[in-house]
Amino acid sequence: MSTPLAPVKVAILGPGTVGSEVVRLLTQEAGDLAARVGAPLEIIGVYVRDTSKDRGPHLPPALLTSDASALVAQADVVVELMGGIEPARTLILEAIASGASVVTANKALVAAHGPELYEAADAANVDLYFEAAVAGAIPLVRPVRESLAGDHITRILGIVNGTTNYILDEMTRRGLDYDVALKQAQELGYAEADPTADVEGHDAAAKAAILASLAFHQRVALDDVYCEGISAITADDVIAARETRQVIKLLAIAERTGGGVTVRVHPALVGEDHPLAGVHGAFNAVFIEAESAGGLMFYGQGAGGTPTASAVLGDIVSVARHKATGGKGPLESNYAVHEVLPIDAAQTRYCIRMAVEDRPGVLAAVAAVFQEHGVGIEIVRQVPGQTHAGLILSTYAAPERDLRATVEGLRASDAVAEIKSVLRIEGE
Amino acid sequence: MSTPLAPVKVAILGPGTVGSEVVRLLTQEAGDLAARVGAPLEIIGVYVRDTSKDRGPHLPPALLTSDASALVAQADVVVELMGGIEPARTLILEAIASGASVVTANKALVAAHGPELYEAADAANVDLYFEAAVAGAIPLVRPVRESLAGDHITRILGIVNGTTNYILDEMTRRGLDYDVALKQAQELGYAEADPTADVEGHDAAAKAAILASLAFHQRVALDDVYCEGISAITADDVIAARETRQVIKLLAIAERTGGGVTVRVHPALVGEDHPLAGVHGAFNAVFIEAESAGGLMFYGQGAGGTPTASAVLGDIVSVARHKATGGKGPLESNYAVHEVLPIDAAQTRYCIRMAVEDRPGVLAAVAAVFQEHGVGIEIVRQVPGQTHAGLILSTYAAPERDLRATVEGLRASDAVAEIKSVLRIEGE
Numbered sequence: 001m002s003t004p005l006a007p008v009k010v011a012i013l014g015p016g017t018v019g020s021e022v023v024r025l026l027t028q029e030a031g032d033l034a035a036r037v038g039a040p041l042e043i044i045g046v047y048v049r050d051t052s053k054d055r056g057p058h059l060p061p062a063l064l065t066s067d068a069s070a071l072v073a074q075a076d077v078v079v080e081l082m083g084g085i086e087p088a089r090t091l092i093l094e095a096i097a098s099g100a101s102v103v104t105a106n107k108a109l110v111a112a113h114g115p116e117l118y119e120a121a122d123a124a125n126v127d128l129y130f131e132a133a134v135a136g137a138i139p140l141v142r143p144v145r146e147s148l149a150g151d152h153i154t155r156i157l158g159i160v161n162g163t164t165n166y167i168l169d170e171m172t173r174r175g176l177d178y179d180v181a182l183k184q185a186q187e188l189g190y191a192e193a194d195p196t197a198d199v200e201g202h203d204a205a206a207k208a209a210i211l212a213s214l215a216f217h218q219r220v221a222l223d224d225v226y227c228e229g230i231s232a233i234t235a236d237d238v239i240a241a242r243e244t245r246q247v248i249k250l251l252a253i254a255e256r257t258g259g260g261v262t263v264r265v266h267p268a269l270v271g272e273d274h275p276l277a278g279v280h281g282a283f284n285a286v287f288i289e290a291e292s293a294g295g296l297m298f299y300g301q302g303a304g305g306t307p308t309a310s311a312v313l314g315d316i317v318s319v320a321r322h323k324a325t326g327g328k329g330p331l332e333s334n335y336a337v338h339e340v341l342p343i344d345a346a347q348t349r350y351c352i353r354m355a356v357e358d359r360p361g362v363l364a365a366v367a368a369v370f371q372e373h374g375v376g377i378e379i380v381r382q383v384p385g386q387t388h389a390g391l392i393l394s395t396y397a398a399p400e401r402d403l404r405a406t407v408e409g410l411r412a413s414d415a416v417a418e419i420k421s422v423l424r425i426e427g428e
Numbered sequence: 429m430s431t432p433l434a435p436v437k438v439a440i441l442g443p444g445t446v447g448s449e450v451v452r453l454l455t456q457e458a459g460d461l462a463a464r465v466g467a468p469l470e471i472i473g474v475y476v477r478d479t480s481k482d483r484g485p486h487l488p489p490a491l492l493t494s495d496a497s498a499l500v501a502q503a504d505v506v507v508e509l510m511g512g513i514e515p516a517r518t519l520i521l522e523a524i525a526s527g528a529s530v531v532t533a534n535k536a537l538v539a540a541h542g543p544e545l546y547e548a549a550d551a552a553n554v555d556l557y558f559e560a561a562v563a564g565a566i567p568l569v570r571p572v573r574e575s576l577a578g579d580h581i582t583r584i585l586g587i588v589n590g591t592t593n594y595i596l597d598e599m600t601r602r603g604l605d606y607d608v609a610l611k612q613a614q615e616l617g618y619a620e621a622d623p624t625a626d627v628e629g630h631d632a633a634a635k636a637a638i639l640a641s642l643a644f645h646q647r648v649a650l651d652d653v654y655c656e657g658i659s660a661i662t663a664d665d666v667i668a669a670r671e672t673r674q675v676i677k678l679l680a681i682a683e684r685t686g687g688g689v690t691v692r693v694h695p696a697l698v699g700e701d702h703p704l705a706g707v708h709g710a711f712n713a714v715f716i717e718a719e720s721a722g723g724l725m726f727y728g729q730g731a732g733g734t735p736t737a738s739a740v741l742g743d744i745v746s747v748a749r750h751k752a753t754g755g756k757g758p759l760e761s762n763y764a765v766h767e768v769l770p771i772d773a774a775q776t777r778y779c780i781r782m783a784v785e786d787r788p789g790v791l792a793a794v795a796a797v798f799q800e801h802g803v804g805i806e807i808v809r810q811v812p813g814q815t816h817a818g819l820i821l822s823t824y825a826a827p828e829r830d831l832r833a834t835v836e837g838l839r840a841s842d843a844v845a846e847i848k849s850v851l852r853i854e855g856e
Contacts (some may be wrong), residue, residue: 020850025578025720027702029578033577033578034843036577036578054830091783110838123474129475131575137720137721137722137724138724139567139570139571139574139575139576139724142567142570142571142574143567143570143571144573146567146570146742146745146746147559147567147570147739147742148460148738148742149461149464149741149742149745150453150457150464150738150741150742150744150745151738151741151742154654195501197586212750273706273708275706275707275711275727277706278701278705278706279700279703283703283723285703285725288762290738291738292449292453292565292734292735292737292738292741293565293728293734293739294565294728294729294732294734294737295727295728295729295730295734296565296566296567296726296728297713297725297726297727297728298724298725298726298727299703299723299724299725299727300721300722300723300724300725301721301722301723304722306720306721306722307720307721309720310576310578310579310718310719310720311575311721312578313577313578313720314574314575314576314577314579315580316580317574317578318574318577326754345663
């Protein structure tokens with residue numbers, strides 16, 4: 001523990017892009033940061049696996065250590081930028097046990113072990129901040145935890161994966177096919193050689209679990225998050241969406257429903273006038289609906305060394321200020337208030353695009369399938385086709401399980417030649 | 429001062445729409461708020477001028493008092509929702525002097541006397557929170573003060589007046605004339621019978637002063653804010669903007685330039701792909717550019733009793749939590765770091781729409797005026813006209829004073845029949 005004018009001792013775990021940028025900013029902005037914290041910040045060491053490797057001018061050899069536990073034991077503030085579950089989890093628990101506050105940017109760890117870490121921090125009366133783990137540079141944790149502390153969040157819709165937003169945006173703006181847009185994203189460095197974690201929604205699912213936990217004080221395991229990616233989206237889907245003034249976005253959704261909370265990731269149709277529709281390129285945005293505040297949106301860069309370092313530094317200033325002057329950030333308590341429900345319980349709207357037989361009575365046959373499952377049809381559009389007629393139907397909101405059963409019924413119907421796509425409509 | 433479990437005593441000044449909504453929420457959410465604060469919140473009284481008037485079920489007569497000073501003297505937290513400069517200013521200073529923390533939604537007061545109030549709060553070691561004074565429900569103060577505490581903001585562009593955004597949005601989306609859109613806004617309650625404060629930019633100017641103060645730790649007097657409204661914007665301006673994929677927005681801009689800070693409010697051309705272009709209706713949004721974080725945007729409702737009450741309640745929870753458990757929000761210190769410069773020093777880009785004589789040599793004559801003042805022309809578009817040719821020119825960035833001199837030179841030129849409009853281009 002520090003007295004107000006003694007330096008706050010900061011340990012950095014992980015010398016990657018974000019870590020070295022954080023060290024650079026801590027060094028270059030030392031005077032300004034000391035004024036904001038109320039005490040100087042002293043970097044007491046940077047944990048690396050291999051201390052002999054040259055790390056550039058911001059990480060001189062004298063700062064480096066390969067003994068993470070010894071470093072953590074001396075720190076007031078531990079900044080974990082290693083990624084992965086272990087040894088990050090153990091080192092953070094050691095830091096908390098020794099009375100240090102913790103800042104982490106580790107999405108995988110917070111998604112998988114957040115509640116365990118929050119509880120340890122609460123018990124030790126130290127801070128655990130993780131702004132950079134949710135949506136990179138976008139300030140989200142403070143607004144949700146503090147600004148909305150007297151309000152009730154009912155729903156969060158997030159564009160939380162830049163790679164997939166870039167791909168969908170290129171498909172929308174340039175009419176590209178999915179494969180072409182993915183290849184372009186890989187060439188530009190927006191997508192990795194193996195893009196699975198992004199395009200199949202796994203990265204977004206981890207962030208959805210953290211968002212749900214923030215919004216609803218809710219323990220959400222990654223396995224509770226329903227997850228569907230964008231690899232099945234076609235140029236035709238994008239064109240059909242545009243015809244009804246909608247765009248396709250991959251959304252992370254956490255929603256309070258009657259009996260509990262549902263958390264899901266899937267592509268969705270969003271109206272062109274919705275602020276999420278204006279999120280282009282690799283940017284991220286999180287749209288929050290709250291009872292009193294109404295709709296709020298937070299937009300910015302969701303990844304990248306420098307933007308992420310900005311979020312990490314904001315957290316360092318907050319927890320160091322608490323160390324220097326007393327006080328502590330808001331508690332994460334009251335867990336498990338709501339039950340986490342499977343996606344079957346979610347109320348959604350479907351837009352179903354299909355090819356149907358071109359003969360009388362087909363529309364009646366299709367409508368009968370919807371009626372059988374209690375799903376209301378809001379809009380039907382017929383579009384000309386080659387061998388079959390095209391039909392695009394938008395439903396009213398209905399339980400996901402009934403919507404799925406309807407699609408199964410359509411697949412089994414003689415009137416339907418092919419289900420071309422099924423997209424949920426969100427943001428209304 | 430309260431011990432952790434003793435109630436935090438809250439005094440409400442002003443029983444208007446926001447005040448009664450705040451009282452309703454404090455009452456209905458008492459259990460939840462107590463858990464978040466760490467102590468119960470007790471409303472010890474509501475100051476009203478006339479205690480005999482019926483204020484509805486949320487403000488029973490027993491809570492009402494007409495002695496504001498006596499009420500303030502007993503409170504741990506004073507919530508000022510009266511509006512106007514006096515007696516609000518004096519009561520807030522009394523509250524601070526007696527050791528109470530203060531929450532205010534009073535835009536006019538914070539714009540005019542913010543620095544005096546911050547200094548008094550710092551000296552007394554109490555909190556002064558004013559989230560609702562900047563942009564209604566949008567969490568902005570915490571992100572700027574805390575999340576970006578390790579970063580440097582270079583520019584803020586804000587749509588901070590819902591009335592003018594509604595009018596401009598209707599002009600853009602429905603092709604309405606200004607007068608028609610204004611009348612419609614008045615009929616729907618978005619604009620007042622006397623719309624001057626909104627349409628001439630005075631309301632936005634007060635918010636611009638607060639934003640500049642937040643972003644740059646800068647004392648900005650309202651008189652330092654250059655202010656131009658939207659009443660001169662025509663349907664033709666909107667059409668010309670659309671032809672170059674731009675929209676017109678009234679922006680509050682605070683910008684760090686070489687020698688200091690400029691703060692201004694004026695209509696501006698914003699590219700259709702900029703997130704500010706997707707802000708429709710009476711919504712507000714603030715776009716922040718920071719050195720490390722890059723571009724961030726915060727979107728939501730800028731006015732209205734319930735959204736504003738949400739922001740006030742978030743502040744009450746924060747300051748009450750500090751009262752109950754120790755600690756204090758971040759200081760506002762280090763004022764007057766930059767000089768506030770007149771708009772002449774700002775670097776801007778102009779889009780000039782004019783009617784010119786339809787004869788050879790006109791373009792050369794026009795170009796000579798730009799060259800004389802050292803202003804570069806980026807794009808020239810010629811559009812057909814009846815008696816005159818139309819010319820639309822976009823400049824490169826140049827000092828505002830040179831751009832103005834160029835426009836004066838064009839007005840004086842024989843080649844130019846009429847300057848139809850001059851709009852600045854922002855957000856690039």
